[in-house]
Amino acid sequence: MSSGEKPAGEGAAVEFRVLGEVAVHVAGRLVEVGYAQLRTTLAVLVVEANQTVSIDQLVDRVWGARQLPRRPRAAVQHSLTLVRKALAAAGGVTITWRSSGYRLSVDPAAVDLHRFRQLVADARGTGDDDAAAALFEQALRLWRGVPFSGLDNPWVTDLRSSLGVEWRAARLDLTDIQLRRGQHAALLAGLAEQTGQHPLDERLAGQYLLALYRSGRQAQALEHYHRLRHLLADELGTDPGPSLQRLHQQIVTADSALTAPAAVATAAIRSRPVPRQLPAPPRVFTGRTTELAYLDTALHEHADSAGTVVISTLTGAGGIGKTALALHWAHRHLRGFPDGQLFVDLHGFSPVDTPLTPAVAIRGFLDALGVDPAGIPPDPQAQVGLYRSLVADKRLLIVLDNAADAAQIDSLLPGSPTCTVIVTSRRHLTSVAVRHGAHQLKLDVLADNEARQLLTSRLGVDRMRAEPVAAGELLARCAGFPLALAIVAARIHAAPDQSLSILAADLRDAARLGAFEDEDDPAASLRAVLSWSLRALTEEQVHLFGLLGIAPGPDIALPAAASLLGLAVNQAERALRGLNQANLLDRGPDGRYSMHDLIRAHAADTAHQRVSKEARTAALRRVVDFYLHTAFGAEQLLLPLLPPIGLRQPADGCHPLVLTDQAAALAWFTAEYPTLHAVQDLAAAQEWAADVWRLAWILTTFLYRHGRFQDALAIWRAGEAAARQLDDPVVRTRTHQLLGAIFAELGRHAEAMEHLNLAVRSGDTPAQAYTHHTLGWLSSLRGDHRQALGHATEALRRYRAAGMPAGEVRELTVMSWYYALLGDHARAQVQSEEALAMARRHHCVEDEGLSRSVLGYVAFHTGRFSAALGHFEQADTLLHDVGNTYYRAIVLDYLGRTHLALDDIAASHHTWTLALQLYQEQHRTAEADDLRKRLGMLTWQRVGAAAR
DSSP: OOTTOOOTTOSBOEEEEOSSBOEEEETTEEEOOOSHHHHHHHHHHHHTTTSEEEHHHHHHHHTTGGGOOSSHHHHHHHHHHHHHHHTTTBTTOEEEEETTEEEEEOOGGGBHHHHHHHHHHHHHHOSOHHHHHHHHHHHHHTOOSSTTBTOOSHHHHHHHHHHHHHHHHHHHHHHHHHHHTTOHHHHHHHHHHHHHHOTTOHHHHHHHHHHHHHTTOHHHHHHHHHHHHHHHHHHHSOOOOHHHHHHHHHHHTTOGGGSOHHHHHHHHTTTSOOOBOOOOOOSSOOOOHHHHHHHHHHHHOOOOTTOOOEEEEEEOSTTSSHHHHHHHHHHHTGGGOTTOEEEEEOOSSSSSSSOOOHHHHHHHHHHHTTOOGGGSOSSHHHHHHHHHHHHTTOOOEEEEEEESOHHHHGGGSOSOTTOEEEEEESSOOHHHHHHHOOEEEEOOOOOHHHHHHHHHHHHOHHHHHHSHHHHHHHHHHHTTOHHHHHHHHHHHHHSTTSOHHHHHHHHHHSOTTGGGOOTTOGGGOHHHHHHHHHTTSOHHHHHHHHHHHTSSSSOBOHHHHHHHHTOOHHHHHHHHHHHHHTTSSEEOTTSOEEOOHHHHHHHHHHHHHHSOHHHHHHHHHHHHHHHHHHHHHHHHHHSTTSOOOOOOOOOTTOOOOOOOSHHHHHHHHHHHHHHHHHHHHHHHHTTOHHHHHHHHHHHHHHHHHTTOHHHHHHHHHHHHHHHHHHTOHHHHHHHHHHHHHHHHHTTOHHHHHHHHHHHTTOOOHHHHHHHHHHHHHHHHHTTOHHHHHHHHHHHHHHHHHHTOHHHHHHHHHHHHHHHHHTTOHHHHHHHHHHHHHHHHHTTOHHHHHHHHHHHHHHHHHTTOHHHHHHHHHHHHHHHHHTTOHHHHHHHHHHHHHHHHHTTOHHHHHHHHHHHHHHHHHTTOHHHHHHHHHHHHHHHHHHHHHHHO
16 A cells, blocks of 8 residues: 555545536535646546556546656656545545556545536436436535536636536436426526527427416517527527427427426426415515525425424524524425415414413314314314314425424324425424424525515615615624614614614614514514513523523634533533523534624623522632633643742632643634633623733743734733733733833834843843843844843743743744844754753743744754755744744745745645734735745746746
């Protein structure tokens, strides 16, 4: 097995995509394959999955005759090495060498192209229209745009064209089925667009003519036929084919054979009672494309061998638009339910105190089905039996709206697979999925473009365009919540002469939910609608809901929530699960819990109304202590030799995490940083000045390693204000030191010197050592490396006198850097080797990476490029492991220069691309611009090399 291989079964699940951009997803995450040449190489192997592709074929398909590499075999091997590296985490995937070429071994179902072809073959092989339609729809959903998007060579162009033919053929097959099922109205707009794109396609033209005719547009169908006949004569010198001529004649004579199937079915049952209980559809409905497609798919999935009825459950918070979606979808599919539609509001969450009982709902259904009241049996179970007998074998839609729980709907579910059921509820109806195989769909807020479209449809384009800033603020305040958007639109309609700016100001100045109130109609008041969800909660759950509303940060992980609530982790998990089941709390794929902004505002209101001030303060004390103590332990892992600051014991009921290694510490800081910033703001609001300052101190290492100096300045502005309150000379000195260092990194040298001059007055030896370290760095940034060396020498002396090995290692490293910048490469070499040895001895991994980078710099500037390559590669690995992306960007930059010096243009391009991405993420504009120019020049070099 070659070094680049990974045996099948290891790694995570993989998905290859070529029907759009060429992409690889491992465990749901996008894998960066690299530049276009590598993506084309992968595309060739994916298209020929489980087949051997010769080197000649790879060269021809990847480079083509005009761009042959100088050493084709070496170029293929290099590309395959990088592709293997990108796929290292993919399970069940190998790239192996056979005697004649390379073979990508993978499950065909993991490749969207092969899955598309198999689904199409299965659809064409079944004799069931419904099953075939579902398969065709599943196949066509795999297309995410133009195949091989972003790639351009003769092989890709030819294959893209042939795949387009396959896509159109599948689309036409599906349209035939949909027309047989009477879905002409829904097809009409799409067919009109397609005929404009392919005006000479007679099969497509026939489908369009039939859809027009069945939609009552006979004259338009005949007109289109005559246009097509003239076009065929002009372009091809021929007449329409026999089948199209026959269809034209049937349209002319209004042949009854062209009548839509749904219309025939309706005529056959016209004499029987047909319930039509659906309320009117929402007047304005936008978005929800994915959700509508999901319901469409569920509709077309017929009962399995056990004869299970098709059930879809729509869950989500109050006001999220569940009923509107159900009614919109139902009215779009009325033709699919010729035997009628039953609807009942079960009042699970409404102003009515008691949810509707199943017995009352059944009686309503029996009345709608035309049962004589005298013939209804008194026994509730007998009524259920009668109801199920009446709907058996009927194509009925049953909408059970606003269900309280699964028990309320069990007896309302029919037993016939010909029926379709939609249930809406604020609770997750997991047991319905378990017992009845229901399709579960959770509704979230509208996307930004959908929310804008909804408000525009209510207010009109002109009004939105007249005040774009105010319109944007209204959308931001509503945060995609459909009921909030509807309330805002209603308020605007009620005062048509009022500007949007005035309403935006009202929403800005009023209490968050108070602006969405309607005293006369609780159903149109956001606070009231959300409050109905609390009725189904226990007192303990309401208490927890309120505390989560005042927790800091955009979301919260389980351990932090446990401390906030003062519970053991397992107890907290049960409590959070209950709120999640009630759709008052979302649990993301990463396990973190969050609330929509408006639900959170309701939770905060609940906390202030139903939780005592003492209990709120105690909860906030626990959660701040959780973050403070966990962050303290994490920072000690990042810099184990750093002298710790003092912390008090955590509050009772607080259980900080105990992290075990640097990787875990970095991952925790990365996930929690937005919340940690909010925790500092909370501590400031509570006037816990010592905690504000400690958080600033603890967060500095993490922010430095990521080059986030603006963020560091923000937390230290708060830390500086806290230091003034504490009136502690040591705290003040450390504050000035850190602010001086941050201003230096930001290029604000005068402010840096101002703070460092204040810090230098301290008599504390460790503090003075760090001050000299920072003064040296500031001198170097100003270009005076000799002065920088003097400060560093003094800092080193003080660190040694204080017995601080962490400071000693860092100072040796920066001194070697200053020598290198002065051109004294011999002394830089000796100094950096001493720093490297000491860093290893004390397990200072970050400093080991930094000293390695200095050794690489010295080797590069003395022409020892192979040695430089080794040093930079090791430095890159070490800095990556400790999460220091700031200096890693510089190392990658020099690593690219070294590859270029060794005439490895492809490796240089790849490495510089990674460096550029880091520069851009860190907003290092000057470095990014310079590297972008060098990448451009490198591209021309590659073109020139290929031409030679």
